[in-house]
Amino acid sequence: MTILNGKETAAQIRQELKEEILQLKNQAGRAPGLAVILVGDDPASQVYVRNKEKACAEVGIVSRGFRLPADISQADLENKIRELNDDQEIDGILLQLPLPEGLDSQRCLELISPEKDVDGFHPVNVGKLTLGLDGFRSCTPAGIMTLLKRYDLSVQGKKAVVIGRSNIVGKPLALMLLQENATVTICHSRTKDLPAEVRQADFVFAAVGRAKFVTADMVKDGAVVVDVGINRTEQGLVGDCDFDNLKDKVSAITPVPGGVGPMTIAQLLVNTVQSFKNRGKG
Numbered sequence: 340m341t342i343l344n345g346k347e348t349a350a351q352i353r354q355e356l357k358e359e360i361l362q363l364k365n366q367a368g369r370a371p372g373l374a375v376i377l378v379g380d381d382p383a384s385q386v387y388v389r390n391k392e393k394a395c396a397e398v399g400i401v402s403r404g405f406r407l408p409a410d411i412s413q414a415d416l417e418n419k420i421r422e423l424n425d426d427q428e429i430d431g432i433l434l435q436l437p438l439p440e441g442l443d444s445q446r447c448l449e450l451i452s453p454e455k456d457v458d459g460f461h462p463v464n465v466g467k468l469t470l471g472l473d474g475f476r477s478c479t480p481a482g483i484m485t486l487l488k489r490y491d492l493s494v495q496g497k498k499a500v501v502i503g504r505s506n507i508v509g510k511p512l513a514l515m516l517l518q519e520n521a522t523v524t525i526c527h528s529r530t531k532d533l534p535a536e537v538r539q540a541d542f543v544f545a546a547v548g549r550a551k552f553v554t555a556d557m558v559k560d561g562a563v564v565v566d567v568g569i570n571r572t573e574q575g576l577v578g579d580c581d582f583d584n585l586k587d588k589v590s591a592i593t594p595v596p597g598g599v600g601p602m603t604i605a606q607l608l609v610n611t612v613q614s615f616k617n618r619g620k621g
């Protein structure tokens with residue numbers, strides 16, 4: 340059984356990026372720049388933003404944080420995004436979600452220039468993913484695909500079951516798996532017999548948001564299990580999969596924490612460097 344160690348893999352990626360950024364910086368005369376917008380004071384968002392900024396600093400990406408008050412108007416937030424779209428030293432714009440009530444996140448996401456949309460949420464980039472064209476990919480599913488590749492796990496011709504159909508994880512992940520020639524099933528809250536679907540899978544991806552939702556009896560012997568879930572419980576941080584009982588049954592599994600989470604942040608850095616290169620600065 341292989342533990343798919345996202346923490347270690349992400350550290351390798353950051354090391355590779357650090358070396359690449361040093362070279363790019365010499366050529367371009369500046370480092371890649373990421374703008375991070377945090378509106379309000381949601382504690383989980385603050386932690387996510389801090390981790391992203393820390394990762395930027397480690398590899399040599401200049402992160403510029405914008406902490407905006409929860410009562411900011413939609414117009415002022417949109418103006419900030421427009422300003423960053425025009426800022427030549429900013430390659431990526433990240434708008435930390437969820438936004439406080441009263442703000443229209445979809446409108447804001449659509450305002451971010453697709454060329455700087457390093458989160459891959461803009462409809463142009465989602466459309467490109469659907470068409471199989473180059474573009475920014477949502478960080479969590481793209482990080483998962485990288486993790487599988489680094490462990491030489493190919494989904495080609497395999498049955499993949501994705502549990503969850505959110506726009507940031509489940510749906511884009513299903514499209515990326517399809518692009519890699521998996522036979523993909525998407526399960527969600529209205530799926531009739533979820534265990535029966537999951538039992539067919541060579542690869543199981545859980546993005547539900549329910550602690551230990553995927554149990555050992557739902558997974559076939561030797562399957563690969565990728566756990567996207569982050570659930571804060573009295574036992575601490577747990578995933579969507581019952582890791583302790585699954586580990587003796589599967590051929591590979593991601594831990595929580597230390598699996599998909601660090602890969603998500605690594606992918607954000609990869610996307611930011613890609614944007615820097617696309618924009619002719621690298």
Ligand code: NAD
Pocket residue numbers: 479502503504505506507508509526527528529530533546547548549567568569570599600601603
């Ligand atoms: P979401 O709430 O937007 O979507 C959850 C999905 O689960 C929905 O599509 C829903 O249909 C499905 N679902 C709910 N109950 C179900 C049931 N009983 N049976 C089958 N499907 C069911 O969540 P999300 O944003 O996709 O996130 C999912 C989880 O992944 C959360 O725990 C979140 O914290 C975590 N997450 C982790 C990372 C990371 O970097 N590791 C990134 C994003 C999200």
